[in-house]
Amino acid sequence: MAPGSPSERDADDARDAPHASKTQDLDWTESQRGSRFAFRRKQLASAAGGRELGCSLYEVPPGKRPWPTHYHEGNEEALYVLSGSGTLHTRDGAADIELLADTYVTLPAGADYVRQVENDGDEPLRYLAISTMNHPDVTVYPDSDKVGVFCGSAPGGESSDRTLHGYFPRDATVGYWDDEPTDEE
Template identity: 55%
Template sequence: MVNESDLDWTEHEGAETASRRKKLAAAAGGEEVGASLYEVDPGERPWPLHYHTGNEEALYVLAGEGVLRRGEGYDDVPLSPGEYVACPADESGAHQVVNRGEEVLRYLMVSTMNEPDVAVYPEADGIGVFVGAPPGGDGERTVSGFWNRGDAVEYWD
């Protein structure tokens, strides 16, 4: 058991992404299900549009307003407190949260913690590979990285 107020925020800031995160499930000893509390400032997004092939995710909005960008063929969906969104482990689960509101967007993100997993980034035509520890997991990875799909080589090359 853990109280979120006992955990420090982990700050993430990338070229086009920024957020704060508290790994609730890991702090409470969770193994099969991950859960993190996120805060995203106005105008920010925590990650690129993506989906997982090995892990289902879900989010529950606690405070603030934003938009859930969905993958190709989906409309953007407004997010407000009380919204729950399931993101299946396939292309239909492609998602990206964007805080288009005027206050901090705060939400709970839940995920199965399966490995190996491949994350697909459709807008960047990239993939991420996670072996040994799932995305968001704290274990040591034996294989991991991010690649452009166009960098693939033939099997015997």
């Protein structure tokens, strides 16, 4: 193929062109933990080849929550409610937000933005969850006093791309030099 030929330009354009995903073409993944947590999810950004910005369609049944109370140290999130109703709970409850159709909520990184979605309505709560896909990220879970560490792929990204991923008690600390070989043998 000659450089700059129509076939070569078409191949280059296909690599750089925007990509799309349609919710109707994607399968739901489902998650349920105990009687409190359940959701269905379609990873829209991943299906469309997104790299720096994630977007998933969530559907949470009445009376359920998708995730434990948490916040991210490295990623900002946003929610856009499509249908249903619910509450975005904050850590102290003083800034809880009613989630109704056409509500958009920003959730910057950091401890000031502790969050948990709850469907306290009578029908499924459907919303788009949008996030930056920065890694590494540390996700903090204040109710259980643990942290999650994500390297190689952000939370919500491809878990197979992670080089380090784990959950640890928040107070599981060791000294910098603990267990390091400090003397020659």
